[in-house]
Amino acid sequence: MRSFSWGAAGVGLVAALLMDSGAAAAVGATPSAAVPSYRCIVEQPMATPRPDRPVYALRVDIRPAELRVIGLTEVRFTPDLSTDRLVFRLWANHPVAGAPANRETVGPVTVGGEVVAARLTDATTLVVPLVGPAPVGQTIEASVSWELSLRAWKGDRISSTGFGLNAAVRLGSFFPILAWEPGRGWVLDPPIRGRTETSTTPTADFVTTVTVPDGLSVMATGVADVSDRIFTATAVRDVAVSVGRFRVATGVAHAPDAVQVVVGVHSALADDPAAYVRRVVAALENQARRFGPYPWPQYSLALTPDLVGGIEYPMHVMQGPNSIGRSTPHEVGHMWFYSLVGNDQGVDPWLDEGLATWAEVGSEGTLGAFLAKVVPAEGRGHLGDPMTYWDAHPAAYYRSVYVQGTQALASLGRPAEVDCALRDYVAANAFGIAHPVDLVRSLRKFFPGAARSLARYGVAAVT
Numbered sequence: 001m002r003s004f005s006w007g008a009a010g011v012g013l014v015a016a017l018l019m020d021s022g023a024a025a026a027v028g029a030t031p032s033a034a035v036p037s038y039r040c041i042v043e044q045p046m047a048t049p050r051p052d053r054p055v056y057a058l059r060v061d062i063r064p065a066e067l068r069v070i071g072l073t074e075v076r077f078t079p080d081l082s083t084d085r086l087v088f089r090l091w092a093n094h095p096v097a098g099a100p101a102n103r104e105t106v107g108p109v110t111v112g113g114e115v116v117a118a119r120l121t122d123a124t125t126l127v128v129p130l131v132g133p134a135p136v137g138q139t140i141e142a143s144v145s146w147e148l149s150l151r152a153w154k155g156d157r158i159s160s161t162g163f164g165l166n167a168a169v170r171l172g173s174f175f176p177i178l179a180w181e182p183g184r185g186w187v188l189d190p191p192i193r194g195r196t197e198t199s200t201t202p203t204a205d206f207v208t209t210v211t212v213p214d215g216l217s218v219m220a221t222g223v224a225d226v227s228d229r230i231f232t233a234t235a236v237r238d239v240a241v242s243v244g245r246f247r248v249a250t251g252v253a254h255a256p257d258a259v260q261v262v263v264g265v266h267s268a269l270a271d272d273p274a275a276y277v278r279r280v281v282a283a284l285e286n287q288a289r290r291f292g293p294y295p296w297p298q299y300s301l302a303l304t305p306d307l308v309g310g311i312e313y314p315m316h317v318m319q320g321p322n323s324i325g326r327s328t329p330h331e332v333g334h335m336w337f338y339s340l341v342g343n344d345q346g347v348d349p350w351l352d353e354g355l356a357t358w359a360e361v362g363s364e365g366t367l368g369a370f371l372a373k374v375v376p377a378e379g380r381g382h383l384g385d386p387m388t389y390w391d392a393h394p395a396a397y398y399r400s401v402y403v404q405g406t407q408a409l410a411s412l413g414r415p416a417e418v419d420c421a422l423r424d425y426v427a428a429n430a431f432g433i434a435h436p437v438d439l440v441r442s443l444r445k446f447f448p449g450a451a452r453s454l455a456r457y458g459v460a461a462v463t
């Protein structure tokens, strides 16, 4: 467990990237790349986290027998634009079919230690007025007490199954979180009905303290202290928690710095944790060679029942049983495309899903199979559409965004060169929130006609 500091580490990261780039590209070329001699030269230095990022202290008291979680979100927030409010998103309340509404309720909300009148403008949006506009650069301290019901929503990111020592709890997108984009302000994308993300959050520092009944273990975003109950994470945009009794296997990935890989398989499942460790290590090493260093000291993966595929969070991924196939490298891909380089998941879902699929395909050597997949008519030419569109066309979402995103990138040129452009994109936008224009800026360095090429797939012209 090493601590993480971004001062000197950030500079070292840049140097490593530049020194490493030639050799890294030769090794890191995608398996399908037919030109092993390609040398990736990225002069773009790796961006470092903003020093004024939010600092959270989360308290999460998980009571599986009562099917509820009691929590407290405390945050120190320093806006880079003037604002007269705070906006917390309560994604736990997003309207999924079959799940009760208002599963998360909020109790007292404080600003500067004083209780204030906050209001829900919709089920997922908590607005906290400030007394007059807060000056730019002034730190605001706020807290939100909350309670989350675990009833009747299985198979997704907020879930509880089993009881006693057989309990398995997943918590993702579960606590009130600031929806701020530096340079832009509050992000108010509407929730959708589908089981996918529409969130946008800035990277932040988190200390998460989890309470669970005796006999249960906790896996979560961050590095655990000796009690395995307090998790510290630096420069991540969200936190997820998995609870249960796990069979654990560990390993080390060189990505290129040592990354501790921890896989826990819930006691109700038969999967082999060591096999998943091998898959995660291989994917982390492959993708770090292609897209740049994995910047956190740990990657944990929890397998729990009643989940198909995987759900990504920074440093912590949730997967279901028998997901060792394409889900495992795909969720690793999200560490670069969503976790490290964030995006507005409501407006530009292809930026994380298309690119994570590209990462997966390169790790697996499956580009040919993905190029052969047919994109449905309602999705063809709609790659750049927002989640509101896919909410109306859910059956077309995967092939139109994940597959078509991969096909659009492949249309640009050699896979190794696309990887190199994505390495540039990651370096330029690390720890930030990127938009299509940022991706096109990097792609154009390698493919001058990139904007025209992407337009054919439905990415609106960006300059």
Ligand SMILES: [Zn+2]
Pocket (backbone or CB within 6 Å): 330, 334, 352, 353, 356
């Ligand atoms: Zn994905």
